[in-house]
Amino acid sequence: MASSLLRVALHRVVSHRSVHLTKVRPSMVIGFGGPVQLAEDRDPNLNPIFHESLTNPIPDKPRTLKYTGDLATLKEMEVGDWKKLSVEDQMDLYNSFFGASIADMCRGQDDWKSVFGACMIFISFGLLLHLFIHLYINPPYVWTTLDEDWVKASIKRQIQSHAGDITGYSSKWDYANNRWK
């Protein structure tokens, strides 16, 4: 969980989209289940309870509560004509307001590969243990039920109990004369 959050945060830094003003994605770091943030480490300009998802695509409050520096000038330009803002400026405003795009929210994750790999490791360990015990620890299997005496005794018991009297052994036994039909 934390590794995937860090991976997304790092990728935001190196993405082809311009993120030269906002490098870290606190929306990925702060929130339920995220790492604990001390009060002195938290950026006071950022919204600590920012949450956006596919079910809540328009958050209640923006990610950045107080704009400083270059973002403040961009915020003032936002009130004016949007045509004066370049694509990079507009993307900076977007990244300051939101944490991730809808496409980012929609994409799948590949955590299942790690989980699958770990499960296979544990399962294979168990199977190897089974094999070891079977080969070196358990005594060899003795198939007593395939002895000739055992089979004959079982057939005799079936005939005595009339088991299989339609299609089994009892149907081929002549009870009146005590012999096979």
Added chain:
Amino acid sequence: MFRSVLRLAQVSTRFNQIVSAKVVPKQAVSFTPLSVKKYSSSAVAVTDEEHTAAWISFFERKDLDYVIFKIGFMNLYQEDSVPEPAIVQAALYACRRINNLPLAMRVLEMVKNKCDDRQDIYDYIVQELRPSLDDLGLKTVEEYGLDQVLD
């Protein structure tokens, strides 16, 4: 259908009115959220034109702010239909009125998400919205690079 075309034709005059608008101070308003739904009962039959007009009039409210826009647009998004281009245009101009550029970009993203795999519907909406986007200074989701996934 034709009303929406007429509305799109009024693009050029609209922006000049918006730029000169002043910020409206927040007041306590009794807000009844709009959610125009078509019921299966024939007693409440809403035609497409009425539906579109109702949504456009919602986004042209004088007391529109971020909260009201959020509620209204989420209602629109949760409807079982892709919004008409005229409604999306009204929403974009509402974002312009509240001076919120990222929200307009989010609106475009959500419209694209609503179209799902119907590329023809999305192309039609973008084609109809192109004059408004140029007027406002917005670009489509693809031109921003917001449809591309990192990694």
